[in-house]
Amino acid sequence: MTDLEAKKSVDQMSRSGEEPSPEYIVKDSKFGSIETSPPLGPFPVVDLTVFSHSSSSQDLEQELAKLRSSLSSAGGCFQAIGHGISNSLLDKIREVSIEFFSLTAEEKQKYARAVNEAEGYGSDRIVSEKQVHDWSHRLSLKVFPQDKRRLNLWPQSPQDFRETLDEYAMKIKIVTEVLFKAIAKSLNLEENSFLYQFGEQSVMQTRFNFYPPCSRPDLVHGVKPHTDRSGITILLQDKEVEGLQIVVDGKWYRVPVIPHALVVNLGDQMQIMSNGIYKSPMHRVVTNTEKLRISVASFIEPDPDNEIGPVERLIDEQRPRLYRNVKNYGIINYECYQKGLVALETVQV
Ligand SMILES: O=C(O)CCC(=O)C(=O)O
Numbered sequence: 487m488t489d490l491e492a493k494k495s496v497d498q499m500s501r502s503g504e505e506p507s508p509e510y511i512v513k514d515s516k517f518g519s520i521e522t523s524p525p526l527g528p529f530p531v532v533d534l535t536v537f538s539h540s541s542s543s544q545d546l547e548q549e550l551a552k553l554r555s556s557l558s559s560a561g562g563c564f565q566a567i568g569h570g571i572s573n574s575l576l577d578k579i580r581e582v583s584i585e586f587f588s589l590t591a592e593e594k595q596k597y598a599r600a601v602n603e604a605e606g607y608g609s610d611r612i613v614s615e616k617q618v619h620d621w622s623h624r625l626s627l628k629v630f631p632q633d634k635r636r637l638n639l640w641p642q643s644p645q646d647f648r649e650t651l652d653e654y655a656m657k658i659k660i661v662t663e664v665l666f667k668a669i670a671k672s673l674n675l676e677e678n679s680f681l682y683q684f685g686e687q688s689v690m691q692t693r694f695n696f697y698p699p700c701s702r703p704d705l706v707h708g709v710k711p712h713t714d715r716s717g718i719t720i721l722l723q724d725k726e727v728e729g730l731q732i733v734v735d736g737k738w739y740r741v742p743v744i745p746h747a748l749v750v751n752l753g754d755q756m757q758i759m760s761n762g763i764y765k766s767p768m769h770r771v772v773t774n775t776e777k778l779r780i781s782v783a784s785f786i787e788p789d790p791d792n793e794i795g796p797v798e799r800l801i802d803e804q805r806p807r808l809y810r811n812v813k814n815y816g817i818i819n820y821e822c823y824q825k826g827l828v829a830l831e832t833v834q835v
Pocket residue numbers: 693695709714721723729730769770771780781783
């Protein structure tokens with residue numbers, strides 16, 4: 487057993503069809519009951535080809551307007567198409583994820599996350615006795631900077647796991663660079679305004695999420711409500727099974743499945759850099775009784791040695807500085823999580 491792990495794994499309970507044990511049951515969520523099927527959300531589909539290829543100013547303006555409206559609302563999310571990653575690579579990364587999670591518990595344990603570490607295979611990190619456990623297993627791996635990869639935690643089975651992740655991560659990195667420039671453009675900023683804050687040594691952590699079916703989806707979270715601590719998160723959802731929900735104006739909405747689109751969520755650090763103009767959305771994952779769900783989330787964060795803060799041009803009399811400059815927001819975020827504090831609130835001026 488690692489840290490304060492639950493006595494029964496979600497895999498075991500899922501297979502036997504039994505009710506979730508008490509550690510998984512959400513009692514008094516401040517977000518209300520777990521509604522597994524709220525309405526579909528107003529998340530636009532943005533075609534990234536207008537940012538990476540020459541295109542008419544009308545097309546460019548149209549996609550920039552979608553970025554502005556989606557990122558400045560509490561919804562902070564859109565789906566990206568035209569991202570340049572082939573359908574076959576997207577299917578392949580999903581396939582190796584399912585193959586990994588289908589290995590025996592003993593085999594997966596070879597890549598187990600150590601107590602107090604973020605990387606490796608396991609369940610959510612438990613930081614207090616009161617914490618409700620998520621109905622999921624995950625495998626988290628640092629993919630960039632490349633020399634920080636801990637290859638002993640990278641599965642050797644299935645055989646093509648490592649090369650698929652490497653290829654996928656390289657492509658995601660290119661997509662994020664296009665996005666940083668596009669987001670800067672949408673705020674009328676110089677195109678490297680965000681890219682340079684992330685730095686040459688920006689970090690990418692890829693997390694493979696696995697949510698087995700649950701006999702009582704109304705009682706558990708696949709992932710509890712949270713905002714991402716990243717700068718930006720690029721999420722490949724399951725090809726068929728929904729589960730992700732996002733809060734817009736105080737209400738939960740489902741994020742639809744678009745099989746070869748990437749869900750783009752801003753994280754807390756872009757909310758800081760954009761001086762609060764763009765938002766890091768509150769989101770959660772719900773489970774269902776019938777089908778397992780997987781997702782692959784890539785979290786891109788600035789180099790932890792870089793001091794980041796609101797871009798100067800986004801600070802003026804009408805919009806005074808909302809956040810102080812910070813270094814290593816990851817640590818701030820983790821410490822706040824342990825104390826039950828909202829990290830973004832602690833860095834407000
Ligand atoms: O599985 C998903 O759709 C989202 C997962 C998520 O929010 C996360 O890993 O931070």
